[in-house]
Amino acid sequence: MKAEPELLVGLDLGTSKVAVVVAERDERTGEAQIIGVGQAPSYGVRKGLIVNLEQAVNSVRSAVDDARHMVGLSFRHVTVAFSGTDVQSVLTRGMVSLGRTPRPVLEGDVERAIEVAQSELDIASNHSVLHAIPVDFCLDGHSGIDDPLGMTGSRLELELQSLIVPTSTIQNVINCVEKAGLIVDGLVLKPLAAAMGALSTEEAHSGAAVVDVGGGTTGIAVYSEGRPRRLSVIPVGGDHITNDLACVLKIPTSKAEALKREVALDEEEGSLEDLLDLDVRGQKVSFTVGQVAEIVGCRVEEIFETLVGKELSKSGLTMFPAGIVLAGGVAKTGGIDAFVSDVLDLPVRTAPPLDAGRMPPGRNGAEFAASAGVIRYVLQKELKPYRYLEPSSSLLQDRPDHVGPSSVKKTFTKFVADSREADGAIKRFTETLKKSFRELF
Ligand SMILES: Nc1ncnc2c1ncn2[C@@H]1O[C@H](COP(=O)(O)OP(=O)(O)OP(=O)(O)O)[C@@H](O)[C@H]1O
Ligand SMILES: [Mg+2]
Incomplete structure (x- = not known):
């Protein structure tokens, strides 16, 4: 019997529309192909924020039904793109010593450097770090290092881009998507998804x-x-x-x-x-x-x-x-x-989405760039986990339905x-x- 295909699903909770992009993973190559795009008008969302939960839930359900109908497959796990009005983008630096004698950089060193950079953050109460993205690594004073793992040095520095959003915004999004019967595997801020989808x-x-x-x-x-x-x-x-x-x-x-x-x-x-x-x-x-x-x-x-x-x-x-x-x-x-x-x-x-050629006509225009970008985000995160940390995923960990290691959630x-x-x-x-x-x- 043919195994069920592995699906990657991105849900874009917009002010005008909810879009659901479904991609199927190729077992052999591990690459994902977009196989359908569902959409529904969005109600209950204003300026990117949920203002009427019931209406927003119904909009999500309609978009998901539309996507399921298009691909003829069922799914529950989704990665959600959303935005809020109070997003802070903060850069901090972290430095760790690797010892007097130069040695190869290990995962633990990068983790420690990220922790140091995060400790520099001044996070207001009721706010959470949604993304922590190392934007520059520097080894023994040499900056511009793409990936320090395995490289030799005695001092590792990094610059961390942290995106801080009100915790309630995140919780309302999770709540909405779960009430629509879905399981949130991950969250992505919409400008990041748009960049992934268009740049x-x-x-x-x-x-x-x-x-x-x-x-x-x-x-x-x-x-x-x-x-x-x-x-x-x-x-x-x-x-x-x-x-x-x-x-x-x-x-x-x-x-x-x-x-x-x-x-x-x-x-x-x-x-x-x-x-x-x-x-x-x-x-x-x-x-x-x-x-x-x-x-x-x-x-x-x-x-x-x-x-x-x-x-x-x-x-x-x-x-x-x-x-x-x-x-x-x-x-x-x-x-x-x-x-x-x-x-x-x-x-x-x-910019139409980079993946426009693989998206259905009429659902592959510039308004779907961020929606398609969610799939690229998920793939990038898998490939380079350090690059796209989701500290807020702790908000997803204890959810009743939460499973799987990738769910780091006029x-x-x-x-x-x-x-x-x-x-x-x-x-x-x-x-x-x-x-x-x-x-x-
Ligand atoms: N052909 C067009 N010419 C001008 N404006 C358009 C056109 N098509 C759509 N729009 C406008 O684009 C907006 C909807 O864009 P989009 O679908 O990207 O929003 P959204 O992702 O749901 O919202 P947001 O990202 O702000 O939460 C609406 O204001 C709509 O009037
Ligand atoms: Mg949008």
Whole structure:
């Protein structure tokens, strides 16, 4: 009898959608192939955080059912990608002596160096380290060592990237996924998953930032020399663009959502006066392409110039030779790459998942980069366990179902039909937005 295939499953708990990527492992090579992608609209998640447990559980169940139906196989074990609003990315150093006489570095030495680096962390109560990622090893003063195991020296130093999130965020995610009948094998912060899913090895080495703009959050992962230098989550995303359009143009959110997808940020001069007609509760309202694009562009500009720009400088890196790699649903906005490239003065490419060719059509766009990245994360972690430590996995250890060593776990009475009125509203809006961003940051 043919053995059941070993499945690796990544679950992306997003604000707009829950995605479930199923991969099958090849027994001979140990490599994994994506065989299906399930998805369902996400309810009960706002700005990346669970705000209604029951709705979130139902969304997870629907996405899982969709994935099981697609692959025709059942599974319970999942690795979950999630984000929160209060993520801290902290770098500390750890040093251990290997003795006066140089000797080969053992696993225990790396563990001790990681412990020393972790002891430097100041973790607020009710917070947990989600990931501890060594980003640089240094042996006897020589930095840039990829893997120190077996190398000879007398002093081992490392730089540790720790990602600290509120413990309650982690617990709510675990709780939600377990209530949906699944077993959490591991957790991954979404910007890390997005980087894994979208960034080429070459880009990661030369220096780049993956910016995953989803519905409620923007995840940023800054890489250089192949390692993550800073990972952060900003609670602003595509839903803000929709809300801006709804508020400024005084139209329902659902209409704003559709309108936003009809414009590009690189519209030809000649098309800016073209009219976009909407039927809003039986009344015809029209806006020009230029008006809509200006509102969208204003928010996108602020996200990148102010918020992303700030994160790039906090990373301490000044050069991004491979520029910005854009993922997430907002990356599908027409002309966004050239627009962001102008704003940040960096090269920009929009990124379908690296595994897009193996993913089902319609479920392999930029919004699935982080979802597919979960599978790559699991494989990388298996290959190089030291590289991706999950200290928070202790939160998973005592769960009833936990098994296995890998489980280290908006009434609209008046609508704006007059384009001059809309113009004034847009101007006020853009000024207010810019001001509020300046005050905030
Ligand atoms: N073609 C498009 N043009 C512009 N925006 C789009 C397009 N398609 C999707 N979006 C926007 O992308 C966002 C959803 O992106 P995505 O699916 O990556 O979010 P998510 O992963 O569920 O959320 P998050 O990561 O923030 O928790 C929504 O705001 C949606 O309006
Ligand atoms: Mg997302």
